[in-house]
Amino acid sequence: DIVMTQSPDSLAVSLGERATINCKSNQTLFYSSNNKSYLGWFQQKSGQPPTLLIYWASIRESGVPDRFSGSGSGRDFSLTINSLQAEDVAVYYCHQYFNIPWTFGQGTKVEIK
Amino acid sequence: EVQLEESGGGLVQPGGSLRLSCVASGFIFSDYGMNWVRQAPGKGLEWVSYISNSSSIIYHADSVKGRFTISRDNAENSVYLQMNSLTVEDMAVYYCARDRHSDFWGQGTLVTVSS
Numbered sequence: 001d002i003v004m005t006q007s008p009d010s011l012a013v014s015l016g017e018r019a020t021i022n023c024k025s026n027q028t029l030f031y032s033s034n035n036k037s038y039l040g041w042f043q044q045k046s047g048q049p050p051t052l053l054i055y056w057a058s059i060r061e062s063g064v065p066d067r068f069s070g071s072g073s074g075r076d077f078s079l080t081i082n083s084l085q086a087e088d089v090a091v092y093y094c095h096q097y098f099n100i101p102w103t104f105g106q107g108t109k110v111e112i113k
Numbered sequence: 114e115v116q117l118e119e120s121g122g123g124l125v126q127p128g129g130s131l132r133l134s135c136v137a138s139g140f141i142f143s144d145y146g147m148n149w150v151r152q153a154p155g156k157g158l159e160w161v162s163y164i165s166n167s168s169s170i171i172y173h174a175d176s177v178k179g180r181f182t183i184s185r186d187n188a189e190n191s192v193y194l195q196m197n198s199l200t201v202e203d204m205a206v207y208y209c210a211r212d213r214h215s216d217f218w219g220q221g222t223l224v225t226v227s228s
Contacts, residue, residue: 052215
């Protein structure tokens, strides 16, 4: 199974500042035939289902604010939230859909400092 | 508007069975694969099962293989999860999610396994 490891487990960021979450997989998520990394990012607010923020590692889902951005390729990925807003308080998960079983990172809790 | 609505959760004794349903609307259901993903109380996300749009491809996580069965009815815009031999480790909110990306999720249905 592909293991997804996020860091940090939690972080507190001041309003308007940048938050960066890292995600590392134990094998590549890059498929050379289509030049894509099979990596997504989800946001889960308390008591709600997850919502997709980013897919193919860097493509922002429709309707997602442009302060959210994804980067990386292969085994190392990042989610950046520029200018953190109060409504961004949530747990964030990375997700690989390269190989079955699809797996998720353990989650990173983002709070306001 | 894409909508997914799960149902069928509830309280069941260890060893019991439940059948979860997910009804889809707002998109051409038969064009998309569907997943079940679960989340135990206070825990992270765990993918459970996937079924392709035509039901020709089915995958289950090892933790549920042989006990859970995913199926779908494209005429009813529905995907199902038959869960047998339930244990306390299966207690979770179960979500259906669309496609390999899991781009849309339902609100979830809670499965409680307790004697």
